[in-house]
Amino acid sequence: MNYSNINVVISTYLKVDRSFKQKLSNIWYKSCAFDDRRQFKYIALGSRFFHTSHARRQVKKDGVEVLLSPQEVTVILRKNEYNKDFPYGSVKSYDSNQLSSNVPIEDTRCEARCKMTSGFLMGVFDGHGGPACAQVISKRLFKYIAAALLPLRLLQKYIKQDPRELLIETFNDRAEIVQDLKSIYDNSFNKFLNKLLLTAKDEINIEASLKNAIMELDRDLSREVVDLYKENNTVNHKTLSVALSGAVACMSYIDGPHMYVANVGDCNAVVGTMNEDNEWFAQKITKEHNTENFDELKRIWNEHPDEERKTVIRRDRLLGELAPLRSLGDYRYKWPTEILSELVVPLIGQKAIPANYYTPPYLTAKPDIFYHRLTPKDKFLIIASDGLWDMMTPLQAVKLVGEHMKGKVFFNPLKLPKKNIQLGDLNDLLMHRKESLKSKPKDRNAATHLIRHAIGGTEYGVDHSRLAHLLSLSPDVSRMFRDDMTVTVVYFDSEYLRQCPA
Template sequence: MNCSNISIVINTCLKVDRSLKQKLSCIWYNDRPRYFHSSRTVCQTQKDDVEVLLSPQEVTVILRKNEFNKDFPHGSVKSYDSNQLPSNDPIEDTRCEAQCKMTPGLIMGVFDGHGGPACAQVVSKRLFKYIAAALLPQDLLQNYIKQEPRELLIDTFNDRVSAEIIQDLKVIYDKSFNEYLDKLSNCAKDEVDVKVSLEKGIMHLDEDLSREVVEPFKENGTLNHKTLSVALSGAVACVSYIDGPHMYIANVGDCNAVVGTMTEDNEWIAKKITKEHNTENFDELKRIWNEHPEEERKTVIRRDRLLGELAPLRSLGDYRYKWKAEILSEVAVPLIGQKAIPANYYTPPYLSAKPDIYYHRLIPKDKFLIIASDGLWDMMTPIQAVKLVGEHMKGKVFFNPLKLPKKNIQLGDINELLLHRKESLKSKPKDRNAATHLIRHAIGGTEYGVDHSRLAHLLSLSSDVSRMFRDDMTVTIVYFDSEFLRQCPA
């Protein structure tokens, strides 16, 4: 995420042998330019005073480390590919994909953290349950609340994120979720509104991140340093909910969702569904200016940052920009100093987690959806990404064994088929996973293709240097079943 001028170092694993104040006091501000640093890199070796870069095989191992793909036997979604490439250590991006168990629909999301990985990890683990519960009709919700034990609301895929903080705070998080269920049950609804459910899930989880810190502190003076670490770090999110031909996108911050569509002329076009919440979005600037007094117009946005510090203008967590100054003084200042309160902090909250919700009715010409953190979009445009995935779809068929189209095919036809396949193999992508394909081109792409030396050099950079040049990248590509969509009623 482009908030490289602020980094809040928060240790979520709070060891006994180090003081909490040391862990939470490492906040610094630094405008880091995006330039290439040519100092020696951690994965390079030196032989006879000559630097040896990573081999193509070593590059591929790094790029494919976090890739995943899943097929679906029926429905509008045929499959999805996902991958992540870290720049920060540890990576601050997370992702999650899940099937709703008690209602139809797939939920997939990308979460880009800042100020440490804590908030993004927690949101990726908790948010889909909040959304799935809000999607339950009233009768199913009441039955679910009464269950003991309760069945799972979601079935997650590729759940590799091992967030120790989630286990440590399980009792607190379960209590918050049960209270959330009670509030949902008290809100009578005749029918489910997906847009309202998405917003409700996101907003209520964000409120819980604050309440889990403030309420115990106000009640008995207890301050849970782990819930505080989550509330002080932040995350932006882009979440899709797909049920048949109906696709909803909830966006908070500067991740993006783009649909790849094939025209009648077999040309690719990119339908950008989302709008970033940053200073390049003039509507966002006007919204923030209108929410604060005129005399703050010059201070609320400075250096293209919120209060001169934060690049995204909406996010979950980040309660340094939401709590009243008195609360910050009580819970944060004693631990991390006066810098816990940003300069010119007069009329909070300055930040919101309210998502923009978009609806898109899928048609047969919509072939795939790309959801990615801004680490990818910093390196390529939506149309470049769509064309790369489109080319990957065309070349991907050659990963599969050759199948003859009919039993009694003539030898001449077989020869023609093999010659065509040989020619087409030139376009076969290096990676089966399209998310890996995009990341490879984002890092090493040139106008002439992928440059191995560039790719190898950039993948060799240590995290402190790498972050000056690129961000963490997380990419999920969802493929649609055109035949299923063709048979859906208009």
């Protein structure tokens, strides 16, 4: 790690004002402990999972640049892939993967099963201004949601338990929150439980519960900085780095045929559906919260005086700085000027207060909640950060996963029918399999399949030279060509959904 380039650790290309990022990097630097100059671990999360794959370079032999081999490319692409099968229910399995462009990667993901109620939670979190906020949200949000989904009887039972059973079972969870932050977060969660107890009912409104959990966690990110300052006149640099960085989020809650998607920012969720003619159709569930969404522009304009019309959105960014128009964290765009002046300006200077910052808050974490009733025609859900959607359309992604579903069966050995089979029939079966093997994908994991095509795809297929070149770029250059990518593909059990009552 080059210390002079530490700003790369907390930066995303053109999403936050660059001079501010350089100041903010000083806070993040104080929150990091370096280990032999090659790897480092965050104070926010005691993990090295997010940043061990950044040493990607083109090799030079006798002055000649040599591309990564197909095998080397595949090793890089498959480094973070994961898949999980489930024995029963509407969710049959899921594939996930991540590929970094930033070092460390600013995306995170989480998948979990609710233990005291039914249902699965799947989420993708895209950070900016550093990875801190996205990492912390991925570790905390599903616990808040699982608690908010408890009816009164179960909530009372849970609060009385000592020790308490786990609310969620997470999968592929490789990071742990360090102890001093864990105690702060546990205290916030206990206060959230007590608030829920005051309003909990026997009948759960899922949409309201999702919204409440997301908004309450976002408010806790602020309280964990401001309350300490008010009590002791001190600033916790760790919680401050989480509150000042930000993250957009897209997560789904799936319980039988009922699917809810909560979206904050510019990640997207797309359902792959097969119509009556066996053709793939992409149902885009979410709407991005950015300047391409005119309803979002109108909302922000209406929340501020007319004289701010020209300054609240500039250069297609909030206050000329932030690309997503909703996010968690990012309290530089939410706190009153007085709080920014007291807590942040002494550490990083006047740039802590954005230009034309007259009537905060300018930003909200309020999610849009979408409901979709799953049918047997719905085959899978793709949740991905904008790093994927910048490179392909929803329909392209759905067709790629659909083709992958058809081709991946050939990763399994051929099984002959149990009944007697004639040699002629066996020959036809083998010839059909031989022909179909042409569609066998390179990767078993559908998320890897999507990332491979997003980076190296052309109208004629995957171009190895393009793929190898883009994977070889150093992080400071790579971000100009592609973003971090996080992809989760959730497969539905069509037979289960067929038996669900209408």
